[in-house]
Structures are given as structure tokens and as C-alpha cells.
Amino acid sequence: MSELRLEGKDLPVSRTTTLGNRTGSWKYIRPVYHDRVAPCNQKCPVGIDIEAYLNLLREDRLEEAVDLLLRENPIPAITGRVCDHPCETACNRRELDGAVAIHAVERMLGDQALTRRVAASPVTQREQIGVVGSGPAGLACAYHRNRLGYAVTVFEAADEPGGMLRLGIPEFRLPRAVLDRQLEQLRELGIKFVCGTRIGKDLDWSLLASFDVVFIGTGAHLARPLGLAGEDHPAVRQGLEFLQEVNAGGRPDVGRKVIVIGGGNTAMDCARTARRLGAEVTVAYRRTREEMPAIREEIADAEREGITLEFLVAPVGFGDDSEGVVDIVFERMVLGEPDASGRRAPVPTGARFEHAVDLVLLATGESASLEALPPSVQVYRGSIAADRLGATAEGRYFSGGDVAGHDRTGAHALGAGKRAAIGIDRPLRAQRASAASPEAVPAELAALSLGPQGNLSMTRWRHDDPVRRVAPVDEVVSPELLNLTHFEPAERHADHKPNGAAATTFAEVNLGLTRNEALAEAKRCFNCGVCNGCELCLIYCADVAIRRATGAYRFEIDLEYCKGCGVCAEECPRGAISMTREGL
Ligand SMILES: Cc1cc2nc3c(=O)[nH]c(=O)nc-3n(C[C@H](O)[C@H](O)[C@H](O)COP(=O)(O)OP(=O)(O)OC[C@H]3O[C@@H](n4cnc5c(N)ncnc54)[C@H](O)[C@@H]3O)c2cc1C
Ligand code: SF4
Ligand code: SF4
Known part of the structure; x- marks a missing residue:
């Protein structure tokens, strides 16, 4: 006798548990767990x-x-x-x-x-690696080479390592104690630093012949003059040179009124530094706020600190004034069509005006110094020509960071240094692989990729990922x-x-x-694209097809029970499950 009757008829009722119904044969699509890229x-x-x-x-x-x-x-x-x-x-x-x-x-x-406390990395490889320049690009290359078991020596022109992190970025954004401790740890790892040595001047490139590979990360430090009349006035200074002086402990007299020309990080740092030295500061930029290349927070901080931003103005000349004050002549701009940078270009209007100020700081960008490179290293459009892994046409030299034309940020320089470390390791690993060591076979670059933009994972290069x-x-x-x-x-x-x-x-x-x-x-954090074990798929699956697992994923799907309804993929908060056609 059935337990359920309706209008005098027995209703069909399952007397087993859900596990008695093998619903898996109904499906034409099935769920698959996989890690996507966040x-x-x-x-x-x-x-x-x-x-x-x-x-x-x-x-x-x-x-x-x-x-x-x-x-x-x-x-x-x-x-x-x-x-x-x-x-x-x-x-x-x-x-x-x-x-x-x-x-x-x-x-x-x-x-x-x-x-x-950092322990020195064991040196396990015989090849010697030289790095020229100790900014983020050189530091990243040195660090990753060191951790891959190579002896690394870094040559630096300045008295202390760090590149623009030390020379350009002011103390109030990056305390020297933090920078120094970070560099001390790199020394503790076993990286050797030779400072006060400009390669190509103090030491010829040929003297680096004992290094099997040399990475060039010499940055972009040459100030670009504006080419305007009166620019040689003593009250017109290059912003980067001013920052270097202050970052080294100098406290120059900036007077009462300072104008900074430019809209990037150097301009913001010059303005905020001059403000700390007691001046009223205006930043003059030839486009609008939207086109400013400076970090947004730095612009907001500058304004909060009382710095005035003046947009759509460009200097056209400098005139002498009394007692060291300089007259700066500006022309008003409007925005025209986008230029090669993709930003709308400033177009002169002819309307001019003047400001008399105590100091003008020029912060309109820096170029790479390319005169003293090894002759075999090729240059293209103001940068060292290097491929995605930093290789130049001359196999012994690699390059990355500002000098190789990468986007001008510390993070891009770090990424370039890391990619070059992989680029240097690739042929060396391939050589070792021929000595019948299967784990030394170089991985395909696609397997290292963190998404289509081309950033690479050192962890995957090393084949020792603890989490994926x-x-x-x-x-x-x-x-x-x-x-x-x-x-x-x-x-x-x-x-x-x-x-x-x-x-x-x-x-x-x-x-x-x-x-x-x-x-x-x-x-x-949503943990986009990656199962973090929240168990919602397990809870929502009405067919008890999902179970906890200990293998590759945290859960496994019993395809005998999954009927392909897709509720797990629908409910997964983070997109870690997708539905695939059966048989694919
Ligand atoms: C004022 C300022 C503020 C900035 N603020 C930020 C910021 O907030 N965030 C951000 O991400 N980026 C910032 N940047 C950009 C960032 O600092 C650079 O993109 C980054 O430092 C580039 O790294 P790099 O290793 O290529 O070169 P660099 O950091 O310039 O280092 C190159 C090093 O090579 C040395 N060198 C040059 N020639 C030789 C030679 N022949 N022999 C030996 N050594 C040599 C130089 O002395 C230098 O130490 C800022 C830049 C400036 C100028
Ligand atoms: S280094 Fe990478 S993770 Fe860190 S703040 Fe920059 S972009 Fe974000
Ligand atoms: S939510 Fe988390 S995983 Fe997703 S993009 Fe933001 S930080 Fe990355």
C-alpha cells in the first residue's frame, strides 16, 4: 500500500534514498571544476x-x-x-x-x-650572472637568479643601490629604513652589490667578460630639456636632480613660490617635496586631470597638502626678473585629437600670461642613457631592443625595465626583471635537460602565463607551486x-x-x-575563478553528485548521479565550475 494517495489513486513514491536514483544517464552536459585566472x-x-x-x-x-x-x-x-x-x-x-x-x-x-631572518641561497649552478643597475628591474633579475641557484653580482653607478626607489621617490612615500632593510635581505640571500661603479665609464663592459650572462637594467635618468628660451636661468632646475638632492639629505632653499611643470609622478613628488621645504606650489600641466600620468592617490595627496593644480597651460619661455626670481611665460591650451600616446593632445590657443616665481622645477620625463652600452647591444626608438624574456640580439646580454622601454613603473620593471630571469634560465635548463634530467626540461611559456597579458609565474617555472x-x-x-x-x-x-x-x-x-x-x-576577496572550499556546490546539488575529495580539487563529481542540471555552476560564487558538453 502506498503511503500517498490523491483522489483515490496511489502516487508513485520512491522508497530508496536519492542515491538509489542514478540520474547521471540523463545528462548531455556536465560540470567541471577548474582554476580560472583572477x-x-x-x-x-x-x-x-x-x-x-x-x-x-x-x-x-x-x-x-x-x-x-x-x-x-x-x-x-x-x-x-x-x-x-x-x-x-x-x-x-x-x-x-x-x-x-x-x-x-x-x-x-x-x-x-x-x-x-634570511638564509643565503645555496649556489648550485656554475654560471655567473652580472646585473648592471640596481633599480627594481635589476633587483628582480638578481633575486630570481639567486633563488634559482646562481651567483649574482650587481653593479651600481650610485653610492647605494635601489635605483629610482632611492634617487627619485621621496622619503615621505618610501621610508629609507624600509628600502634599506629590503636591500639588506637581498644581500643576506647572497647577492653581491658593487656600488659607485658606472659600467661603460668606471669599468669597461669588456671587464664583465667573466660573467656568462649580463642583465642591463640601467633605467632612464637623462632629463629632457624643454628647449625654450631662458631655460638656463639658475632658478629653472630639473625636477629629478632636485629630488636626488633632497633624497640624499639636502635641503635647498626653494623660496616662496615654486612652479612644477609636468603631470607625472616626478611632478607630484617635486611639488610635495617643495611644499615640505616651505613653498607655495603650483603644478602646471598642459592637458587635463584625466590625462595626468601620475598615480591617482598621489594627485589627491598633493591637493590635500595644499598644492594647486593648473591645467591646460604650457610654458613657452622664461624671462629674467630681479633678485633671482624668474618670469615664466605660459600659453593656454585646449585639447585636440588624440596623439600617439592615445591621450588628447594639447593645442596652443595663443593666449599668454606670466608668473614670477622663485623656482621652476621641470618634470616632463626622462630618457634612457644609451651612449655607453656594449657595442653589440642594439637600440630601437630610444630603448634597448629586447624581447619579452629580455633577450637582446646578442645572446649574452639581457635587458628590462625603463631602459628597455617598458611602462615606467616599479612593478613593470620588477616583472621585466623576473621574465628576464626566466629567459636566462631557459637555455641553461635546456642544456642541463640534455643531461637526462626530466625535471629540468623548460616549461612552455603558455603554462606559466597569468592570463593573456603576458605576465609569467616564477612559481610555475620552478615547478613547485604549493597551492595550485x-x-x-x-x-x-x-x-x-x-x-x-x-x-x-x-x-x-x-x-x-x-x-x-x-x-x-x-x-x-x-x-x-x-x-x-x-x-x-x-x-x-571573492577568490575569483578558484574553488576555496565554500561547499555551496555540495549544498545545492540535489542529486548528491558532489563529494569532498582529497585529490586535485576539493570536490569531485560522481557522474553516475549528476544529471547536468548546472545548479552547481550557477550557484558557485566564484566561477570555479563550468558546464561542458558530454564527450568533449
Ligand atoms: C620621481 C619618481 C617617482 C616615481 N614614483 C613611482 C611610484 O610611485 N610608483 C612606481 O611604480 N613607479 C614610480 N616611478 C617609476 C619607477 O621608479 C621606475 O619605473 C623604476 O624605478 C624603473 O626601474 P629600473 O630598474 O628600470 O631603473 P631604475 O630604477 O632607474 O634603476 C636603474 C639603476 O641603474 C643605475 N645605472 C645606470 N647606468 C648605469 C651604469 N652604466 N652602470 C651601473 N649602474 C648604472 C642607476 O644609477 C640606477 O640606480 C617613479 C619615478 C620617478 C623618477
Ligand atoms: S605589485 Fe601587483 S599586486 Fe602589488 S599593488 Fe602592484 S599591481 Fe597590485
Ligand atoms: S575579488 Fe579577489 S580574486 Fe577577485 S579580482 Fe578582487 S582581489 Fe582578485
Whole structure:
């Protein structure tokens, strides 16, 4: 007798558990777990597995998160402070309530890393690597070569290493104690620094013959003059030279009124430095705020500190005034059609006006110095010609960073140095592979790729990924692939800037987040494209087809029971499951 009757008829009722119904034979599509690429990972020029370290933090595995970060980035305490964080511009959480403050989490982890004692890397390879230039590009190449078991010597023209991190970026954005400790750790790893030695001048390139490979990361330090009448006036200075003087401890007299010409990071740093030396400062830029290349936060900080921004004005000449004051003649601009940079070009209007000021700082960009390169290294359009892995036409020389025409940021230089480290390792590994060591076979570059933009994973090059369970699918996770209904709103934490508009000292302005705030930010991460074990697929599957697993993924699908309804893929908050046609 059936337990259920309707209008006098027995209803069919299953007397077994759901497991008695093998619904798997009905389906024509089935779910597949895979790791897609989180958009933050793809956008980070350093090539950091951001999603993975945020997930480790979510699981309270802080030291492992630090380790994972250090696999790709030699100087996270620095990038966490000065990187313009394109990772956040790409973050899917923007769709809900603001990007995860990745830079601040990176800074917290970087500061944690600074407290570590570092053991020297064992030298396991016989080839010697020379690096010329100790900016982020050279440091990254040296660091990754060192960790791959090579002896590395870095030659630096300045008295201390760091490149623009030391020469250009002011103390109030990057404290010297942080920079010095970061460099000390690189020394502790066993990297040798030879400072005060300009290769091509103090030491001929031919004297580097004992090195099997030489990486050139000499940056772009040549000021570009404007070519205007009166530019040689003593009150007209190059901004970078001014910053170098102040960063080295000098405190030049800037007078009462300063005008900075330019709209990039150098311009913002000049303006904020001159303000700290007591001047009223105006930044004059020939386009509008939208086209300014400076980091957005730096522009906001400059304005908060009382710096005036004047747009659509360009200098056309300098005139002498009394008692060292200089007259600067400006012409008003309007925006025309986009130029080669993709930005709308400034077009002169003919309308002119003058300002009398005590100091003009020129911050209109720097060029690479290419005169003293080894003769075999080729130059193309003002930069060293190097391929994606930093190789030049002369196999012994590699290059990256500002001198090789990469985007002018520390993160891009770090990424270029890392790619060159892989580029240098490739042929050497191939040689060793022929000595019948299968793990030495070079990986295909596609397998190292963090998305279509071309950043590479050193972890995957080394074949020792501690978190990724399988090779990820090379597909970046768009917001449409996420199920945002499963996430609670949680406001983004803002960096602490307690000094407000004071701008009177060179103390660090941005104090970042507290550790707990940074951990809370990590927990705001969606873990785009990667299963983090939330179990929603398991809960939603009505056919009990999903089980916990210990293998490649955290869950496995019993295809005997899955009827291909797709509810798991639909409900997965992070796009870690997709539906595939049977038989494909
Ligand atoms: C004022 C200023 C502020 C900036 N702010 C930021 C910022 O906030 N965030 C950001 O991401 N980027 C910033 N940048 C850009 C960033 O600093 C550079 O893109 C980055 O440092 C480039 O790294 P690099 O290794 O290619 O060259 P560099 O950092 O320029 O280092 C090159 C090094 O090579 C040395 N060298 C040159 N020739 C020789 C030689 N022949 N022999 C030996 N050594 C040599 C130089 O002395 C230098 O130390 C800023 C730049 C400036 C100028
Ligand atoms: S280096 Fe820059 S882009 Fe990369 S994760 Fe850090 S802040 Fe983001
Ligand atoms: S939510 Fe997390 S994984 Fe997704 S883009 Fe943002 S930081 Fe990356």
C-alpha cells in the first residue's frame, strides 16, 4: 500500500534514498571544476598570485601567504607602498562595494617579511650572472637568479643601490629604513652589490667578460630639456636632480613660490617635496586631470597638502626678473585629437600670461642613457631592443625595465626583471635537460602565463607551486561568471593618513592598514575563478553528485548521479565550475 494517495489513486513514491536514483544517464552536459585566472593576477605587472595569497590569509595561514608573495616579488614592502596597483582597477569586487585593497595587504605582508631572518641561497649552478643597475628591474633579475641557484653580482653607478626607489621617490612615500632593510635581505640571500661603479665609464663592459650572462637594467635618468628660451636661468632646475638632492639629505632653499611643470609622478613628488621645504606650489600641466600620468592617490595627496593644480597651460619661455626670481611665460591650451600616446593632445590657443616665481622645477620625463652600452647591444626608438624574456640580439646580454622601454613603473620593471630571469634560465635548463634530467626540461611559456597579458609565474617555472592543484585554464574571470548574491557587503578599508594636510615633515604620510584591517580586506576577496572550499556546490546539488575529495580539487563529481542540471555552476560564487558538453 502506498503511503500517498490523491483522489483515490496511489502516487508513485520512491522508497530508496536519492542515491538509489542514478540520474547521471540523463545528462548531455556536465560540470567541471577548474582554476580560472583572477583579473587581479592578470593585471599585476609583477605577476603575483594575489588570489592565492589572499585565500591563504582567509585561512589564517599568514606565513605561507608571505612565502607565496615572495616567490614572485622580491620587494613587497616597497610595492605595497608605491605601486599604482592596477590589480585593484581590475578587481571584480568593484562591482559590489569597492576593490579589495590589495596594495595594503601586500604592504602588511611585506612588512612582515622584513622582520624575517634570511638564509643565503645555496649556489648550485656554475654560471655567473652580472646585473648592471640596481633599480627594481635589476633587483628582480638578481633575486630570481639567486633563488634559482646562481651567483649574482650587481653593479651600481650610485653610492647605494635601489635605483629610482632611492634617487627619485621621496622619503615621505618610501621610508629609507624600509628600502634599506629590503636591500639588506637581498644581500643576506647572497647577492653581491658593487656600488659607485658606472659600467661603460668606471669599468669597461669588456671587464664583465667573466660573467656568462649580463642583465642591463640601467633605467632612464637623462632629463629632457624643454628647449625654450631662458631655460638656463639658475632658478629653472630639473625636477629629478632636485629630488636626488633632497633624497640624499639636502635641503635647498626653494623660496616662496615654486612652479612644477609636468603631470607625472616626478611632478607630484617635486611639488610635495617643495611644499615640505616651505613653498607655495603650483603644478602646471598642459592637458587635463584625466590625462595626468601620475598615480591617482598621489594627485589627491598633493591637493590635500595644499598644492594647486593648473591645467591646460604650457610654458613657452622664461624671462629674467630681479633678485633671482624668474618670469615664466605660459600659453593656454585646449585639447585636440588624440596623439600617439592615445591621450588628447594639447593645442596652443595663443593666449599668454606670466608668473614670477622663485623656482621652476621641470618634470616632463626622462630618457634612457644609451651612449655607453656594449657595442653589440642594439637600440630601437630610444630603448634597448629586447624581447619579452629580455633577450637582446646578442645572446649574452639581457635587458628590462625603463631602459628597455617598458611602462615606467616599479612593478613593470620588477616583472621585466623576473621574465628576464626566466629567459636566462631557459637555455641553461635546456642544456642541463640534455643531461637526462626530466625535471629540468623548460616549461612552455603558455603554462606559466597569468592570463593573456603576458605576465609569467616564477612559481610555475620552478615547478613547485604549493597551492595550485592543477594547471589553471587561461581564462580571466569576468564579473558575469560570479554569483554575487552569495557575498555580503563589506566596506573597503581606507589607508590611514593621520598627518592630514600638514606636509611639514618628511615622515611617511600613508601608514597603510592595521594588520586586522588588512586581514579583513583579504576576507573581502571573492577568490575569483578558484574553488576555496565554500561547499555551496555540495549544498545545492540535489542529486548528491558532489563529494569532498582529497585529490586535485576539493570536490569531485560522481557522474553516475549528476544529471547536468548546472545548479552547481550557477550557484558557485566564484566561477570555479563550468558546464561542458558530454564527450568533449
Ligand atoms: C620621481 C619618481 C617617482 C616615481 N614614483 C613611482 C611610484 O610611485 N610608483 C612606481 O611604480 N613607479 C614610480 N616611478 C617609476 C619607477 O621608479 C621606475 O619605473 C623604476 O624605478 C624603473 O626601474 P629600473 O630598474 O628600470 O631603473 P631604475 O630604477 O632607474 O634603476 C636603474 C639603476 O641603474 C643605475 N645605472 C645606470 N647606468 C648605469 C651604469 N652604466 N652602470 C651601473 N649602474 C648604472 C642607476 O644609477 C640606477 O640606480 C617613479 C619615478 C620617478 C623618477
Ligand atoms: S605589485 Fe602592484 S599591481 Fe601587483 S599586486 Fe602589488 S599593488 Fe597590485
Ligand atoms: S575579488 Fe579577489 S580574486 Fe577577485 S579580482 Fe578582487 S582581489 Fe582578485
